[in-house]
Amino acid sequence: MKLLKLIPDHTNIHFLRWQWPFFITNLLAMAASIVLLFTHGLNLGVDFVGGQMIRVTFEQSATAPVGKLRDSVDSLGFGEPVIQTFGKPNEVSVRMKLPEGAEDNPKLADGMARKITEKVRHDFADARVDGVDSVSGKVSGELFHTGMLALGLAMICISIYIWIRFEWQFAAGALFALVQDILLTVGMFSLTQMEFDLNIVAALLTLLGYSLNDKIVVYDRIRENMKKHRRMPMSELLDLSVNETLSRTIATSLSVLIMLVSLLLLGPDVIFGFTAAITLGIFIGTYSSIFMSAPILIWLGVKSDSFVKTETDIDRQERLAREGGARP
């Protein structure tokens, strides 16, 4: 059987030749994300801003009657709802701010969800109310705070781990790549105005882990090659390492993508945003593993003798082979 080869054997692409164009593109993309965050902001869900979200499926309709639904909910006088479809065009989330004074008197908010669901059920015969989320301002503030804290801590812990296992340049490089992955993914959320809720923070955390998998594999190979090829110029060595792991990087990313795309197309609609975030992040992470993780090391001044202290079994075998070859 002829086996599938995604990347031909002995591929040798000079990634480092394009390090500057890529780096500048990256910086521009990151800057664009930051600008987007300031101008468009994130479409924060009730988890983070408080309020109520009611999920409705219109079982008999292909698309949800969004305009009519808006008028219907608006007529109750609680303020204008934010209505968004998610997953399928006939599934919507209706988001409302908490009524004035609800922080002190939670009873005000009770009435609201009840009246809205009753009204929706009454006005639309095929409406199926799938869920009601109600989050007070206090809790939403905490959720946002702990979410950001978790993200920050994850980045720091992972960097420290890399620092312990490799060198500080590797940790700094990984941290830069992680910040970039997160920033670009969040930027995409700002651009598309998909809802950003607690699940998305979980998705970002997952992404941190996976994106780092790739980088670790590349770094592990760089370390191995640094021990193996002492005299090879750094840029050549980095190119070699990225090329050697390219096949694996692509195969793994493809495996995860196969699962994610089936989840996106066939899976539960409620977690569409969550899955989309991870899918998006896998693309960005794969890109940064191939194009960014190695050049950063040169800029941070990794020398080819950073790992000469120890000699592994492989080193010894190769050395013996070399020595054996030198004295026939």
Place this chain on the structure above:
Amino acid sequence: MLEFPTWKKLWYWALTIVIALCAVPSLVSLTNARWPAFLPEPKINLGLDLAGGSRLLLEADRKQVVQQRLEGMEESVRTRLRQASPTIAIGDFSSNGGQLAFTVRDASQVDAAREAILPLTSGAGLTGQRDWDITVQDGTRFILVPTQAGIDLAISNAMETAVEVVRKRIDALGTKEPDIRRLGGTRIDVQVPGLQDPQALKNLLGQTAKLEFKLVDETAVPSDLAKGIVPPGDEIVPYADPTSPAAGGVPAIAVKRLGGIKGDELTDAKQAFEPKTNAAVVSITFNQQGGEKFAKLTTENVNKRFAIILDGKVLSAPSINEPILGGSAQISGSFNVQSATQLAIALRSGALPVDLTVVEERTVGPDLGADSIQKGVVAMGVGSLLLMVFIFLTYGRLGAYANLALVINVLMILGVMAVLGTTLTLPGIAGFVLTIGAAVDANVLINERIREERHRGRRVVQSVELGYKEASRAIFDANITNAISAVLMFAFGSGPVRGFAVVLMIGIATSVFTAVTMSRMWVAGWLRRTRPSDLNV
């Protein structure tokens, strides 16, 4: 690397099979088939977002606990000093600024006063820390300041009681398998599977049900009350329903602050009807102690009025026509049958030691969850199938071993989840699907390495050996970083996100076992059996 003694093989297989078998009950329940009752049934719980139901996050008011404790202390101090012999006269009692202060009138009694209240200030805990600090200023002025340890303990106790009361009230509603637990310092997490309209539950839990009987101060001038002037030793309590005939047209009445009794010493409370008017009332029965107190109060105050106060609002203020000695009483107010029944449940389960407010509420319909599970299973099935085809086409025989590891991995994750009794949530399904994709990574790493070593001209056995050895470093590091983010997610996440983190963590552990250990065992077995001179990889 490729040597596997028989005992090791047997042990690995036994472990795999036992864990995988634990997944069977959960899988069977997916198909709606019956699981034989005589077999053990470890099963994966479904989170509320999959099973449907309501989750409420309740929060207690810390300040209220502190305030109540201050009031309780005032009452105890007054009683102590009055009962001391000789009685110690005090004045200038104030409870402002979170501390109690009073002056002992006779300077010679200061030591006696200190002696009398000292037992009240020692901590209930075993640490020997005081609950209150006593200082004496200017010779006769006592200041009692609650210590932080004392406050913390009081809050902790109040929360424990609150959890119990919440549990009793929810049980009284007849809901199935509610999950009630304390969360952090002052919160209670309540999950009720299957509950679709949490309004009744919220009403029930929103009611503190603190019942008090206090004497009405008949000397208070209504015009003063309207102006907000409080007679000394009194407090003004508003009527729950100022328009009711019981209120007699006044919005609030003055009652004596001290000397009333609390309605917490009850054996029963039920909804009943007033025989004459047929109005809904709540009939309560005191326990021995409460009955005696109630008898004493009514005997000593015949022809006076007492106010029945619920959660700081007067329900009614009937006059005591004769001593009530039977230990039971009726509470009337503007009730309908439903609200009277609710109050009866609340009184039966005891008063909440502190008010609870709903700070977060999530309700999921029953159809959505079933829909999600079905779609999740389909997505996982189709995805896994495509993935296995891809892996087989890329790595041939080694890919087939990877695929076998994958299938076993899925069963093992389910098995471990069932044994640990973890809860599968909606994001958990995503975690599951994702774990499958990521678990393959270990095999990809290994197989790519074997491929490389073969290209370098190494022999088959050596290539396989090196493949597993060299790849294991990266696999280890990669899994550690994943575990770091999963642990943080678990620590900081709530509800569904935690479910996701749990699946990730279990997946990390099982995938290393199946993708590295088990697959190595199979490859080694194959190499030994056939001794191939070439490996198609």
